[in-house]
Amino acid sequence: xLVTALTPQRLIAYAIVAIGAVLMLGPFYxxxxxxxxxxxxxxxxxxxxxxxxxxxxxxxxxxxxxxxFWKNVGWSVYVALMSTVLNLFFCSLAGFAxxxxxxxxxxxxxxxxxxxxxxxxxxxxxxxALTMSWLEWMNQPRALYxxxxxxxxxxxxxxxxxxxxxxxxxxxxxxxDGCGEFAIYWRVVLPLIGPALGTLGxxxxxxxxxxxxxxxxxxRDMEMYTVPLALxxxxxxGQIPWGAISAGSAIAVLPLLVLFMLASRRLIxxxxxxxxxx
Amino acid sequence: MHARATPNQPEAATAAQPPRRxxxxxxxxxxxxxxxxxxxxxxxxxxxFAVFGLFPLLFSIYLSFHRWDPAEGLAAMRFVAxxxxxxxxxxxxxxxxxxxxxxxxxxxxxxxxxLVALPLAFFFHSALGRWRNAVVGVYFLxxxxxxxxxxxxxxxxxxxxxxxxxxxxxSLHQVPVLGWLFPSANxxxxxxxxxxxxxxxxxxxxxxxxNAVLYLSAMQTIPRDLYEAATIDxxxxxxxxxxxxxxxxxxxxxxxxxxxxxxxxxxxxxxxxLTGGTGGIGQAGKTAAMHMYGxxxxxxxxxTASAIAWLLFLLIxxxxxANNRLLGKxx
Numbered sequence: 001x002l003v004t005a006l007t008p009q010r011l012i013a014y015a016i017v018a019i020g021a022v023l024m025l026g027p028f029y030x031x032x033x034x035x036x037x038x039x040x041x042x043x044x045x046x047x048x049x050x051x052x053x054x055x056x057x058x059x060x061x062x063x064x065x066x067x068x069f070w071k072n073v074g075w076s077v078y079v080a081l082m083s084t085v086l087n088l089f090f091c092s093l094a095g096f097a098x099x100x101x102x103x104x105x106x107x108x109x110x111x112x113x114x115x116x117x118x119x120x121x122x123x124x125x126x127x128x129a130l131t132m133s134w135l136e137w138m139n140q141p142r143a144l145y146x147x148x149x150x151x152x153x154x155x156x157x158x159x160x161x162x163x164x165x166x167x168x169x170x171x172x173x174x175x176x177d178g179c180g181e182f183a184i185y186w187r188v189v190l191p192l193i194g195p196a197l198g199t200l201g202x203x204x205x206x207x208x209x210x211x212x213x214x215x216x217x218x219x220r221d222m223e224m225y226t227v228p229l230a231l232x233x234x235x236x237x238g239q240i241p242w243g244a245i246s247a248g249s250a251i252a253v254l255p256l257l258v259l260f261m262l263a264s265r266r267l268i269x270x271x272x273x274x275x276x277x278x
Numbered sequence: 279m280h281a282r283a284t285p286n287q288p289e290a291a292t293a294a295q296p297p298r299r300x301x302x303x304x305x306x307x308x309x310x311x312x313x314x315x316x317x318x319x320x321x322x323x324x325x326x327f328a329v330f331g332l333f334p335l336l337f338s339i340y341l342s343f344h345r346w347d348p349a350e351g352l353a354a355m356r357f358v359a360x361x362x363x364x365x366x367x368x369x370x371x372x373x374x375x376x377x378x379x380x381x382x383x384x385x386x387x388x389x390x391x392x393l394v395a396l397p398l399a400f401f402f403h404s405a406l407g408r409w410r411n412a413v414v415g416v417y418f419l420x421x422x423x424x425x426x427x428x429x430x431x432x433x434x435x436x437x438x439x440x441x442x443x444x445x446x447x448x449s450l451h452q453v454p455v456l457g458w459l460f461p462s463a464n465x466x467x468x469x470x471x472x473x474x475x476x477x478x479x480x481x482x483x484x485x486x487x488x489n490a491v492l493y494l495s496a497m498q499t500i501p502r503d504l505y506e507a508a509t510i511d512x513x514x515x516x517x518x519x520x521x522x523x524x525x526x527x528x529x530x531x532x533x534x535x536x537x538x539x540x541x542x543x544x545x546x547x548x549x550x551x552l553t554g555g556t557g558g559i560g561q562a563g564k565t566a567a568m569h570m571y572g573x574x575x576x577x578x579x580x581x582t583a584s585a586i587a588w589l590l591f592l593l594i595x596x597x598x599x600a601n602n603r604l605l606g607k608x609x
Contacts, residue, residue, distance in 0.1 A: 097319035127334035147330035181315035228426035249427035
């Protein structure tokens with residue numbers, strides 16, 4: 001590349017970056033290793049370094065501590081899917097409006113959308129809990145996916161993409177052919193923004209899957225827990241079942257690893273897109 | 279600029295099924311006129327924001343001036359002016375303690391994030407070739423994983439007697455020359471003196487790759503020929519980094535540091551899980567956001583908790599402002 005000679009400094013740099021990479025991956029590795037070992041093996045000297053054979057025992061123990069674990073996984077999937085579908089729809093619709101229409105207060109309204117990103121979420125934590133209990137949404141999955149059903153970052157991404165990918169002439173042509181405004185969005189715009197939908201979908205799904213504070217505030221029933229809440233409840237007092245916790249964590253992290261391997265470039269680009277263009 | 283929309287024209291457009299061009303047979307109004315369409319399309323955001331964003335925010339300001347036990351219903355709310363704020367600032371020792379913890383953690387986990395991420399990004403940019411995507415991916419991975427799951431794993435790794443971290447540290451103690459840098463006996467990470475270091479490490483681990491990716495993407499916008507010219511003039515990689523990359527990266531450094539300040543001052547999940555939700559022995563790992571959560575949902579004191587939230591908000595605002603003075607705009 002820029003300087004290709006393999007100097008000693010370069011070798012040291014490579015070594016440091018390699019050690020760093022091990023440091024980044026280590027916790028994931030040990031999570032999977034511990035998931036396959038019994039508690040007694042984990043709590044011995046030296047701790048296990050390679051995979052064992054106790055995964056099913058750990059799973060068994062996990063299900064005894066968390067009888068609704070599979071249901072919890074189901075809720076996590078359901079909430080993540082709902083919030084992904086809603087975000088894709090509403091963000092692309094709003095992004096389309098900001099990109100393709102000239103209307104009064106467009107710039108001002110868009111600035112308002114962006115400004116909401118600056119509000120720190122914790123400030124609304126307490127009144128949000130009250131709002132949810134007034135709406136009688138406590139313990140309801142919709143309390144998790146409705147409030148975030150359309151986000152500023154998603155609208156921004158969609159506007160950027162639609163502006164660059166779709167010529168206005170196409171919209172005008174569709175209109176001349178008698179296409180209604182919503183039909184233009186549904187039949188002309190939506191089929192053309194697949195890549196942006198993919199990126200936003202990934203980001204939304206992962207964000208919802210990992211969400212902890214939201215469910216911590218509004219979900220009280222063990223049966224309605226999402227995965228992060230269920231895992232956290234294992235921490236309680238007394239003998240901590242490390243094997244079972246590791247197995248549960250592995251189940252929570254595995255889908256993310258798979259998604260990341262399939263689409264890491266797209267994810268990284270999507271997540272940093274806002275920052276680079278700012 | 280595109281011409282302003284002519285509002286009355288589309289209302290006359292036919293809504294007949296696409297191919298059929300029946301001459302003036304049915305001139306029906308579009309159910310959604312072009313004039314209103316954009317407003318309708320963006321309205322979901324504003325409706326949801328009003329209900330779940332703006333209202334809670336305003337209500338939280340209102341709450342912070344009241345004393346209220348939610349169990350007694352809305353009628354039991356009593357206006358107390360600044361009493362909650364004064365109580366938090368003067369008498370709430372745990373608040374002061376948690377602010378100290380928050381600032382400590384923000385600094386000790388935040389500063390190294392950037393000190394490591396900058397050279398790391400430069401290395402990604404200049405040295406990796408076709409391995410770049412894989413290596414960047416590895417460093418980025420912690421950012422997208424479940425904080426809860428990975429913090430639980432870290433609790434295992436940091437356990438005193440059998441944790442991998444202690445095993446590694448004590449075995450590094452055996453290394454000839456540098457051994458004295460490492461502890462000879464197991465560290466009890468749940469002790470107040472160590473809890474913060476553990477949390478700071480986990481936060482650093484989660485965000486260093488994210489920052490490196492931010493810097494990398496900014497570096498990729500720096501024209502290649504600048505480096506080529508410097509190379510011809512005999513500039514070493516370090517000099518190129520110092521005199522080309524760093525100055526041109528200033529806007530991104532400002533942006534990334536701002537994100538770190540905002541994120542680190544509301545730290546919640548990592549310390550919450552790593553200390554089992556308690557804040558740890560002597561509350562050594564309790565952050566301001568955790569203190570707010572505890573005041574509201576454990577003690578049931580929503581008024582005081584709202585005051586804490588707004589004080590923390592002010593702190594974040596002040597820190598962002600200071601950063602703006604320090605790194606922003608001026609050259």
